[in-house]
Amino acid sequence: MAEDTFIEIRDLHFSRGERKIFDGLSMTIPRGQITGIMGPSGTGKTTLLRIIGGQVRPDAGEVIVAGHDVCRMSREELFEFRKNIGMLFQSSALFTDLSVYENVAFPLRVHTELPEDSIRDLVLLKLNAVGLRGARDLFPAELSGGMARRVALARAIALDPALLMYDEPFTGQDPISMGVLVKLIKSLNQALETTNIVVSHDIHETSSIADKLYIISDGKVIGAGAPEALRADGSPWVQQFMHGSPDGPVPFHYPADELLYDVLAEVGP
Amino acid sequence: MIDLIRGVGIGALDRLGSLGNATILWLTALSGLPRRGDLALLARQIYTIGVLSLVIIVLSAFSIGAVIALQFYVQLSRFGAEEAVGLGLAMVLLRELGPVVTALLFAGRAGSAITAEIGLMKSTEQLSSMEMMGVDPLHRIVAPRLWAGLLCMPLLTAIFNVVAIYGGMVVAVHWLGSDPGGFWSGMQDTVEVWEDLGKGMIKSVIFAVVVTWIAVYQGYATEPTAEGIGLSTTRTVVMSSVMVLALDFLLTLGMYGDFN
Numbered sequence: 001m002a003e004d005t006f007i008e009i010r011d012l013h014f015s016r017g018e019r020k021i022f023d024g025l026s027m028t029i030p031r032g033q034i035t036g037i038m039g040p041s042g043t044g045k046t047t048l049l050r051i052i053g054g055q056v057r058p059d060a061g062e063v064i065v066a067g068h069d070v071c072r073m074s075r076e077e078l079f080e081f082r083k084n085i086g087m088l089f090q091s092s093a094l095f096t097d098l099s100v101y102e103n104v105a106f107p108l109r110v111h112t113e114l115p116e117d118s119i120r121d122l123v124l125l126k127l128n129a130v131g132l133r134g135a136r137d138l139f140p141a142e143l144s145g146g147m148a149r150r151v152a153l154a155r156a157i158a159l160d161p162a163l164l165m166y167d168e169p170f171t172g173q174d175p176i177s178m179g180v181l182v183k184l185i186k187s188l189n190q191a192l193e194t195t196n197i198v199v200s201h202d203i204h205e206t207s208s209i210a211d212k213l214y215i216i217s218d219g220k221v222i223g224a225g226a227p228e229a230l231r232a233d234g235s236p237w238v239q240q241f242m243h244g245s246p247d248g249p250v251p252f253h254y255p256a257d258e259l260l261y262d263v264l265a266e267v268g269p
Numbered sequence: 270m271i272d273l274i275r276g277v278g279i280g281a282l283d284r285l286g287s288l289g290n291a292t293i294l295w296l297t298a299l300s301g302l303p304r305r306g307d308l309a310l311l312a313r314q315i316y317t318i319g320v321l322s323l324v325i326i327v328l329s330a331f332s333i334g335a336v337i338a339l340q341f342y343v344q345l346s347r348f349g350a351e352e353a354v355g356l357g358l359a360m361v362l363l364r365e366l367g368p369v370v371t372a373l374l375f376a377g378r379a380g381s382a383i384t385a386e387i388g389l390m391k392s393t394e395q396l397s398s399m400e401m402m403g404v405d406p407l408h409r410i411v412a413p414r415l416w417a418g419l420l421c422m423p424l425l426t427a428i429f430n431v432v433a434i435y436g437g438m439v440v441a442v443h444w445l446g447s448d449p450g451g452f453w454s455g456m457q458d459t460v461e462v463w464e465d466l467g468k469g470m471i472k473s474v475i476f477a478v479v480v481t482w483i484a485v486y487q488g489y490a491t492e493p494t495a496e497g498i499g500l501s502t503t504r505t506v507v508m509s510s511v512m513v514l515a516l517d518f519l520l521t522l523g524m525y526g527d528f529n
Contacts, residue, residue, distance in 0.1 A: 053401050082403035093398035107402050110409075152398075157283070 006031035006163065006195040007052060009136075012061035012166040014047065014219075021047055022058065023219030033188050036210030036227075038203065038241070039217050045199040046090070048216075049165045052197070053085055054078040066162070069263060083111055086156030090168045092148040099135040100127070100151050107158045124266040126154040129191075130204025149186070157188060164194045167245065170202040181211055203242060215241055215249070225239075283377035291486040298411040298485070306395055310413040318379045318414065319421030323428070330429040333370060334436030337361060342445050351441070351449025356459040358437040363460065363469045364464060364525070367430040370515050372476035375422055380484035383414050384505040387488025388498040396489075411485050418481030419474070426473040469522045475516065480509045 007029035012191055014022040021044035029035045050056040052063055054070045063070040065081075073081060081246035094103050105121045108114060114122070127133045130150040141146060149169065156164060157216045166185065170178050188211045189196050209211060215230070215238055217222035223230055223238040231242050240248035250262065341354045387410060391394050396406045434456075441447040460466070484505045491501040 055397065055400060079403045079405055082401055085401060085403075087398065087401040089394045089398050091394045093394035095395055095399075096393070109403050110402070228521075
């Protein structure tokens with residue numbers, strides 16, 4: 001294994017009920033870079049992040065993060081391991097009973113023995129990094145979606161984690177906060193030298209910051225490489241995804257009977 | 270027919286599975302060692318679960334005590350046995366109504382709130398994000414609520430009993446003019462510390478375990494949607510009430526069932 005590999009996923013299998021989510025998925029995430037994982041909605045991108053974080057156990061396969069197999073950790077080891085992970089949830093998932101300041105202070109208070117004035121300094125620095133130092137006394141209910149996501153980002157980086165995972169960071173953002181988030185992710189990656197995984201289906205934003213892209217569909221990796229290389233990829237599937245064509249190998253229609261047949265069918269009792 | 274049997278089997282397995290999950294949840298939550306700051310979390314839950322339930326407990330206790338005293342007085346005075354109101358009231362309250370009504374009120378007031386709160390935390394991914402931060406929600410969210418419930422319910426039962434007896438006294442002695450000496454001495458002569466008070470409190474501890482357990486599990490296992498939370502909250506109240514009433518019958522049978 002090359003020494004700049006941070007996460008290695010080998011032959012991952014996972015199904016939910018009858019549905020196969022991952023069917024022999026393998027990928028490597030390089031250390032200190034931004035890796036984008038893209039694919040249509042419902043391909044299990046979020047599930048993949050949860051498997052890396054040890055919240056979901058796969059049916060088979062290995063997930064090796066910094067030399068440790070996540071799937072074989074005990075409950076205690078997992079909680080210890082997660083102190084090195086920051087995750088930005090799609091819903092931001094701020095604690096609604098705590099102020100912005102207390103939300104960012106939460107991981108510091110729980111995991112460190114720092115005195116109050118050091119916690120204050122750290123919280124203000126992290127909030128400053130996302131441009132929300134002035135919003136420290138607000139409560140999550142008073143924040144806009146974009147602000148909430150930035151606060152969640154400040155909270156995710158509070159402990160300077162080695163791995164930062166972003167779950168659909170651009171979904172539901174207006175163009176300005178989208179631009180702010182793109183810039184933040186890039187600059188945080190450079191400043192903190194963390195390994196970043198960005199799960200998204202926003203091709204434009206993700207390829208503008210990612211060093212490496214994976215496209216997954218039907219539980220497998222169907223395209224991998226630098227964004228420019230993928231754009232030139234010959235596979236019709238990758239082409240359809242990268243250019244956002246409505247029809248192609250992924251059909252526009254959900255499987256159904258012929259339209260004419262369906263329309264003319266008798267309406268049954 | 271086969272389908273029916275199959276359905277019953279699947280249903281039973283489902284129930285058994287969730288009972289197992291609930292047991293694991295309960296044991297894991299209560300087994301964690303206390304850490305720094307736990308006392309503050311517990312204090313906060315004792316306030317929301319216990320202190321804020323006081324109003325409804327006191328109001329119901331007073332009116333239930335008053336109503337029972339009134340009924341006892343009406344019936345007993347026909348035999349000239351008004352002074353037995355005190356002892357009848359104490360027996361009914363300490364043995365049955367105190368623990369049972371407190372548990373029912375607790376399930377409606379605090380149990381439903383616990384379920385809704387945890388359910389909403391789950392559906393807004395707050396529990397998930399806590400887990401990803403390396404903080405165990407079983408320890409941080411579930412355990413303080415379980416402990417607070419276990420501590421508060423017996424105390425609320427004790428308060429319920431005291432207030433209900435006071436309410437009964439107001440009606441029997443102050444209003445209907447029963448003899449206060451008879452009221453209190455009848456109670457003193459008959460009520461035994463272990464047989465009546467002790468066994469009643471044991472019931473209350475058992476109800477506390479059942480109600481908080483159901484409330485927490487329903488919240489934790491909720492379907493993370495609006496309907497799911499509504500359903501779980503309803504289930505908490507319904508399951509708690511049914512369990513409390515059924516258990517009360519069994520406990521009474523076990524504790525006082527020696528009729529010879």
